[in-house]
Amino acid sequence: MAEKKIDFKKLDEELINIYNSSKKPTKAIEKKIKEVIEND
Amino acid sequence: MIEIEGENIGGLRGPFKFTLQNGLSMLHAPNGSGKSSLLRAFHLAIANTNISQEDLNNYLTEKEINGFVKVFIDENEFEVQIQRKGEKVIITYSNVDDDIFKFPSEELSFIRAKSDLYQGIIKDDDTFISSWFYKVTEAHKYELFLEISTNTLTDYKTTRDDLKKKVSKDISRNREEINKLQKEAEEISGKIDSMLDSEEYKLSMKEHSEKKDKIDKLRELINKNLTNRKTKLSDEIFKEEEAIEKLKRELEKIKKKIDNYDANLPIMQEKLRKNEKKRDKLEEDLDKTKDQRLTAQQNLTSIRNELKENEELINRETCPKCHQKLDPVFYKDLVAKGRAELKKLETQVKSLKTKEREIFLETNEIEDELRELTNFLKINRESLNKDRIIKEKDVKKKNESLPDKKKRRKQLTDEIEVKNKELLAIQEVLAEEIPLQNEIFKLQGEFNGKNKLINKSEEEIEMSSEYQLRYLKAEGHVKRAEAIHKCYSERFHHLTFETFKQINEALMASFDLLNLAKLKKIVFDKKENKLFLDIQRANNVYTTLEKLSGAEKSLITLIITWVVKQMVIPDEPLFIIDEVTTEMDDTRFQDILNYISNKTDYVIVARHKPYKGKQENLAQSHIISTFV
Numbered sequence: 001m002a003e004k005k006i007d008f009k010k011l012d013e014e015l016i017n018i019y020n021s022s023k024k025p026t027k028a029i030e031k032k033i034k035e036v037i038e039n040d
Numbered sequence: 041m042i043e044i045e046g047e048n049i050g051g052l053r054g055p056f057k058f059t060l061q062n063g064l065s066m067l068h069a070p071n072g073s074g075k076s077s078l079l080r081a082f083h084l085a086i087a088n089t090n091i092s093q094e095d096l097n098n099y100l101t102e103k104e105i106n107g108f109v110k111v112f113i114d115e116n117e118f119e120v121q122i123q124r125k126g127e128k129v130i131i132t133y134s135n136v137d138d139d140i141f142k143f144p145s146e147e148l149s150f151i152r153a154k155s156d157l158y159q160g161i162i163k164d165d166d167t168f169i170s171s172w173f174y175k176v177t178e179a180h181k182y183e184l185f186l187e188i189s190t191n192t193l194t195d196y197k198t199t200r201d202d203l204k205k206k207v208s209k210d211i212s213r214n215r216e217e218i219n220k221l222q223k224e225a226e227e228i229s230g231k232i233d234s235m236l237d238s239e240e241y242k243l244s245m246k247e248h249s250e251k252k253d254k255i256d257k258l259r260e261l262i263n264k265n266l267t268n269r270k271t272k273l274s275d276e277i278f279k280e281e282e283a284i285e286k287l288k289r290e291l292e293k294i295k296k297k298i299d300n301y302d303a304n305l306p307i308m309q310e311k312l313r314k315n316e317k318k319r320d321k322l323e324e325d326l327d328k329t330k331d332q333r334l335t336a337q338q339n340l341t342s343i344r345n346e347l348k349e350n351e352e353l354i355n356r357e358t359c360p361k362c363h364q365k366l367d368p369v370f371y372k373d374l375v376a377k378g379r380a381e382l383k384k385l386e387t388q389v390k391s392l393k394t395k396e397r398e399i400f401l402e403t404n405e406i407e408d409e410l411r412e413l414t415n416f417l418k419i420n421r422e423s424l425n426k427d428r429i430i431k432e433k434d435v436k437k438k439n440e441s442l443p444d445k446k447k448r449r450k451q452l453t454d455e456i457e458v459k460n461k462e463l464l465a466i467q468e469v470l471a472e473e474i475p476l477q478n479e480i481f482k483l484q485g486e487f488n489g490k491n492k493l494i495n496k497s498e499e500e501i502e503m504s505s506e507y508q509l510r511y512l513k514a515e516g517h518v519k520r521a522e523a524i525h526k527c528y529s530e531r532f533h534h535l536t537f538e539t540f541k542q543i544n545e546a547l548m549a550s551f552d553l554l555n556l557a558k559l560k561k562i563v564f565d566k567k568e569n570k571l572f573l574d575i576q577r578a579n580n581v582y583t584t585l586e587k588l589s590g591a592e593k594s595l596i597t598l599i600i601t602w603v604v605k606q607m608v609i610p611d612e613p614l615f616i617i618d619e620v621t622t623e624m625d626d627t628r629f630q631d632i633l634n635y636i637s638n639k640t641d642y643v644i645v646a647r648h649k650p651y652k653g654k655q656e657n658l659a660q661s662h663i664i665s666t667f668v
Contacts, residue, residue, distance in 0.1 A: 006520060008527050019181050030188050037196065037520040 011036055041114070042082075042642060048100060048107030049084070049122075050077025060644065064637040067646045075646035076152075079616050082644065083150050084131065085111040085118040086614065096122075096129040113613065113642070148176045148605040150616045151597065158597040158620060164585035177608055179535040186528040193521040200514035207507045214497040221497070225490040232483050241476045251470050258463040262456055270452040277445050284438045291431040298424050301417075308417060315410050322403040326396060333392035340385045347378035539607045546603045550595060553631055590623030595632060602636050613641030622649050 011032070018028045042065075045057035051074040058078065067075045080099055100107050100122050107122040121132045147155050156175070160168025174180045235241055354371045358364060575583050585593065597620055605612060615636065621629055629651070637643040 006523055008524075011524070015185055016178075016181060019184070026184070026188060029185065030192060033185075033189055033192050033521075033524055037192070037517050037524065 006036060041112075043112040044078070044081060044085070044109065046081050046085075046107065046109035048104040049081040049109060050074065050098060050101060052077045052081070053101045053104065060642065062641060064633055064643045064645065066651060067644065068650060069648065071648050075648070076618055079150065079618050079644065079646055081109040082111060082614070082616060084122070085109040085120050086113070096131065099131075100124055100129050147172065148601065148608060149612055149614055150618070151601050151620050152618045153620060155597065155601070155620075157601060158593075161585055161593045161596050173604070176604055177535045177539065179532065182528055182532045182535055186525070186532045189521070189525040189528050193518070193525045196514065196517045196521045200511065200518050203507055203511035203514050207511050214500045218494055218497045221490050221494045225487055225494065228483050228487045228490065232480055232487065235476050235480050235483075238476070241480075244476070248470055251466055255463060255466050255470070258459055258466070262459050262463065266452055266456045266459065270449060270456065273445060273449045273452065277442065277449060280438055280442055280445070284435060284442070287431050287435045287438070291428065291435060294424055294428045294431060297420075298428065301421060301424065305417070308413065312410060312413055315406050315413075319403055319406045319410065322399050322406065326399040326403065329392055329396045329399060333389060333396060336385055336389045336392060340382065340389060343378055343382050343385060347375060347382060350375045350378060534607065539604060542607060543600055543603045546599050547596065550599050550632060550635060553635065591625070591628060594620050594623050595628075598632065598636070602640070606639065615640045615643045617643070617645045619646055619648065621645060621647060626651055 014032055015029055018032060019025045022028050041062060042060040043058070044060070045055070046052070047055045049056075051072060056074075056078075067078065069075050084099055105124045109118075109120050109122075111118045119134045121134070123130050123132075147157070151158070156168050156172035160166070160172060350371050353359070353366055354368055354375060356366055359366055575585065575588070585596075588596070598617065602615060605615065621632075624632070633643065633645065
């Protein structure tokens with residue numbers, strides 16, 4: 001199966017949204033990044 | 041071309057409309073004429089960013105309820121409605137395309153005197169400058185993304201490296217092991233085959249098949265016939281011995297009881313005799329008491345009659361029988377004495393009755409006891425004797441059948457021993473006659489052992505394949521983690537180090553161009569999370585921001601803002617400067633604006649101080665001097 005490409009623009013927007021909406025965003029950002037990495 | 045039209049924005053009360061050409065547009069008019077309001081109108085229409093309520097109040101003309109702004113830049117249209125509701129001012133955007141002109145911060149495209157950067161430079165305050173930088177670039181977000189993506193990458197690399205070690209180590213070791221074992225197993229198998237195929241083995245097997253049959257028959261005889269019979273017989277003997285033991289124990293108990301009975305018999309007989317004596321005495325007492333009671337009862341009757349007669353005579357003057365005169369006092373005394381006597385006798389009779397009853401009960405008790413004692417002794421003795429005789433007979437009977445069974449068992453044991461000896465002798469002969477057989481068995485065992493080890497190693501390899509798959513997956517994760525890490529590393533690098541490099545180059549170029557203070561460099565101190573400027577005059581003397589001239593401060597603000605805008609939002613075509621250039625003389629003003637407008641589509645400058653230079657000195661520019 002072909003590897004799924006990372007949509008950096010989407011990832012960027014999602015991380016900024018998490019950053020803006022969370023008081024302690026580190027865990028949520030890490031979770032999102034791992035989700036994108038493992039969703040291959 | 042930019043077209044802007046609107047109504048009631050800041051100092052521009054009522055409707056207004058302007059057209060600005062590509063390049064530099066300079067709005068020149070006195071203070072309070074509405075230059076800043078026009079710039080605000082631009083900003084409001086295109087900024088699409090959060091504007092504070094305080095600022096919004098300044099955007100709508102005082103005492104007006106509604107206003108609007110429409111801006112056409114090239115083929116893009118921006119429109120915003122502005123309304124006063126109570127004390128609040130509300131804005132509503134329309135025709136905003138999300139993909140264009142999205143400002144991370146208004147301060148990147150709209151320089152004003154109150155900009156944090158300008159204020160920081162005027163006051164020589166690193167905190168102001170740093171906070172401006174982080175706000176407009178959002179570098180802190182990317183710094184965090186970079187940090188997290190770095191840690192994540194490390195985690196994935198660690199997982200991958202661990203799996204790699206496991207995969208390479210296990211597979212290579214196990215494959216070598218399997219190859220070695222397979223070779224050894226093949227050798228053993230070859231040996232077995234050659235032995236089985238050998239003439240020696242075939243011949244010996246044929247010759248000895250008769251002996252093998254005999255061995256089988258002997259085994260069957262020993263195992264199925266003799267041993268089974270012996271086991272059965274042993275079970276019977278064991279059970280019978282157990283039963284005899286049980287009977288003996290019971291007999292022993294009965295004998296003990298009989299001995300006990302016999303030992304206690306004289307005591308019990310003595311007790312019986314004493315009780316009989318006691319009973320006889322009680323019966324005697326009872327008769328005596330009964331006699332006393334009867335006498336007392338007779339006296340009682342006699343006194344009662346006498347009393348009755350005397351009571352009658354008390355009230356008479358003469359005797360009814362002899363007619364003599366009677367003394368009432370005498371009879372009264374007599375009656376009183378008679379009553380006392382009567383009472384005494386009644387008490388005596390009552391007491392004798394009670395005594396009689398007690399003796400009677402005691403006699404009954406003694407008699408019951410005597411009866412029980414006599415019966416108990418009589419019954420136990422007979423029953424015990426009966427039991428003892430039965431048990432003794434049982435034991436005798438069982439003991440008679442046992443020796444015969446034991447004898448038969450002994451015979452069977454002897455027979456088994458003989459047959460076993462016979463079997464062993466034949467087996468020994470067979471083993472001597474077929475030496476290859478034992479060797480084949482031994483080799484077969486070795487072969488099986490090798491195969492077990494091969495299977496184990498293959499299982500481990502299978503597990504290694506699992507690790508291999510996991511390793512490949514982990515490798516993929518590392519690649520993706522590296523890509524994300526690279527993205528944020530480049531982004532952060534771009535927003536910080538690359539931006540500082542650009543700022544430094546632009547500042548040095550512009551300072552050279554304008555022949556102002558020589559700026560050595562701008563430094564980003566990551567540890568302190570601060571930006572600070574390191575400034576050097578032409579004579580190599582270091583100075584502070586505070587000591588710079590107003591023009592130099594304006595220049596630094598302008599250049600830094602413009603460079604950062606170019607780095608963060610390079611496609612944004614608009615750059616608005618509100619009054620910050622006032623301190624510059626016309627030559628420097630035109631040089632720096634030419635420098636900026638050469639690289640930006642639309643530069644709009646508001647300036648109350650008149651520009652006295654020639655317009656042709658300002659490249660691609662037009663000056664609007666009387667727009668109000």
